[in-house]
Amino acid sequence: MDTTSTPHVSLKSVLGVRDFRFFLAGRFLGTLGSQIQSVAVGWQIYDLTHSAMALGFVGLAQFLPMVLLILPAGDVADRIDRRIIVAVSYGLQALAIALLIALTHMESTNVWPFYLVLVLTGISRAFAGPALRSFVPLLVSKEQMPRAIALSSSSFQVAVIGGPALGGIIYIWGPTAAYGACLLFFVAVAVAFVALRTQHQQQPVDPTMGAFARAMAGIAYIRTQPIVLGAISLDLFAVLLGGATALLPIYAKDILHVGPEGLGLMRSAPAIGAVIVNFLLIWRPLHRHTGLAMFACVALFGVATIVFGLSETFMLSLAALFVMGGADMVSVFVRSTLIPLATPPEKLGRVSAVDLIFISASNEFGEFESGMVAGWIGAVPAVVVGGLGTIGVVALWMWLFPDLRKIDRLTDVKPG
Structure with missing residues (x-):
């Protein structure tokens, strides 16, 4: 890691962009609300069912609409004002939260209505995702982009830290209180993006390409770029195998016995580690041997997953x-x-839509996979086997994608 900051680009210059500040605020509040929702839904579903598989279906309900709609959503993000896409998407998420509040007040013991509402959440996130992830290049210059992306990641991670902890605390007053906070945040996000002044840059559309061909263009491009394909697929398989997020309610309630407050802290712990590292990346950016550093850190992720899976001590679990x-x-x-x-x-x-398919597969579908495996062999073996699988994926990907392993400076990367 080079100790030299990115030349001629200061944090002040990036934060001086008015619409980028609005974007940061909107992304922060949206992520905060999503994290609170995740804690509340996970605890509520497990409290109703005491079933690892039921937690797995929470991830599946959000993953299926994502994977079905996200490619068309990526095409929409390239052709329609991204401000409107994000605002409408968060309006749908606010509607989903209102339905969760209604189900809670009905005191329903049937979990299937909850899954149907989560499908609506998945639909809204499918359209918001590509628009959000392709927003930063519209707001800042190419030279400012690495710092802007690092700041955006910091905003995201700070919300991921605060959201679960805040959600766990609010849940003391019941799921309605947690969902009410989410509703306020999602409405605020919609307002923030409507207030952006950045004009949509209309991209030329090839009249010979149909909607299906346009939607598939992202996949076609990635197939020709082994560095991009290797990076996003590494994250997919590493997190898919090594993710233990879906099983945290089981650890909080049955293994570590720390209740919803402990669950909130465990959901926050990975984000605390992430935001600290992200601030280091802002001040001391990765400048050399970038590919090798990425592979080494994914392997470390697998080792820490194994430690967490075997831990029976709350503090060691938080550290892992x-x-x-x-x-x-x-x-x-x-x-x-x-x-x-x-x-x-x-x-x-x-x-970006294709990247989000991989991310969603590793997160939401990974939650489903973790829940199913835990239901078959138990939570602890499922987490440990997943961590071992992550280490195996790192070794295989270093062999399959040598160009990714050999990346030195990110600034040397250019469109293929």
Whole structure:
């Protein structure tokens, strides 16, 4: 890691961009609300069912609409004002929260209505995701982009830290209180993006391409870029195997016996590690041997996952989750910087959509996979086996994608 900051680009100059500040505020509040919702839904569903598989279906309900709609959503993000897309999407998420409040007041013991509402959440996130992830290049210059992306990641991670802890505390007063906070945040996000002044840059549309071909253009481009394909697929398989997030309610209630407050702290611990590492990346950016650093940190993520899986002590579990978040942040930073630099602007929305499919597969579908495996073999073996699988993926990907391993400076990456 080079100790020299990015030349001629200061944090003050990036934060001086008015619309970028609005973007940061909107992303922060949206993430904060999503994290509070995740804690509340996870605890409420497990409290109703005491079933690991039921927690797995929470992830599946959000993953399926994401994977079905996100490619068309990427095409939409390249052709329609991204401010409106994000505002409407968060309006839908506010509606979903209102339905969760209604279900809670009905005192329903049937979990299927909750899953149906989570499908609506997945639909809204499918359209918001590509628009959000392709926003930063519209707001700042290419030279400002690495710092802007790092700041955006910091905003995201701070919300991921505060959201679960805040959600766990608010849940003391019941799920309605937690969902009410989410509703306020989601409405605020919609207002923030409507207030942006950045004009949508209409991209030329090839009249010979149909909607399906346009939607698939992101996949076609990534297939020709082994560095991009390697980076996003590494994250997919590493987190898919090594993710233990879906099983945290089981650890909080049945293994560590720390209640919803402990669950909130465990959900926050990875983000605390991530935000600390991200601030280090802002002040002392990765400048050399970037590819090797990313592979090493993903392997460390796998080791920390194994430690967490075997731990029966709350503080050791928090420490392992902290390391997992910090290690994962390096991979997130490299991938988030590499994709805009390696992608032509007219395809960025669609390429971001493909990236989000991989992220959603590793997160939401990973929660489903973790819940199913834990239901079959138990929570602890599921987490340990997943961590071992992550280490195996690192070794295999270093062999399959040598160009990714050999990346030295991110600033040398250009569209193919």
